[in-house]
Amino acid sequence: MGTMSTHAGSAGGNDPQVAQAVPSRLTAAEIYAAAVRIGEDELKRSSTGLALSGLAAGLGMGLTGLGSAAVLAEVGDGVAHYLLAALLYPLGFIVVIVGRAQLFTENTLFPVVLVLDRRRHLGNTLRLWAVVFLANVVGALLFAILMIKAGAVSADVAEALSRLGNKTVQGSFVHLFWAGVAGGWIIALMAWLVTASRFTIGQIALVYLMTFVVGAAGLAHCIAGSTEALSAVLTI
16 A cells, blocks of 8 residues: 555656645645735725725625524523534624625725735725725614514524624623724635635635634624624614
C-alpha cells in the first residue's frame, strides 16, 4: 500500500496535466485581491440597490432568532437548551451571506480592504455603511412586526423570541460593546474565509461553524440581536 501510494504520488507529481487538475488553495494575496474586487463592486452599487439588498438581509437575519426561538419553545430555558438552540443560530447568516445580500457586519471587511488599498473611497464607504445599516435595521423591524404583531408564529415561539431579545440586551455597556467587537471580528474573519472558498458547500460550512461560535458563546451581533431585541420591545 505504501509503495503504491508513493508511486502514485511520484507519477502525479511528474505529470503536469495531473498537477494542473488538482485545485490549489488561494494564496493570501489572491484572497486579498478578491476582497478588493468585491469591495469595488459593492461601492459601485446605487443607494437604492444597497437599500433593497440590505432590507432583504435584515429580514433574512430574522431566521437566526426564529430558529433558536423555535427550539427553545419546545425544550424550554436552560444552559444546555440555549446551546441546543445555538445549532440553528447560523441559519440567517447562511441565507444572507451565501445569497449575497448586504449585511452591515460583513461590510466591515470588503470596503475597508478597498480603502486601505486605494485610500480614496472613504466617503463612498461611509455611504454604503449608512444605507446598509439602516436597511438592515428596518428589515429586522419588519421581521419582528411579522412575528410578534401579525401573529405569524405561535404564542410559544413568539414568547421564546421575546426572551431571546431580553437576554440579548442584558449586561453592562462595556460587556455589550466588547461582545459586539468580538462578534464583529468573527464575522469579518468569516467573510475573509468565505472569499477563499471555491465551492458553495464549503462556504455554507464556514458560515455555519463561525456563526455557531458567535451564538454559542453569547457574543453580540447588531443585526441578529436587533431582530430579537425589537421582538421583545413589540411584546410589551
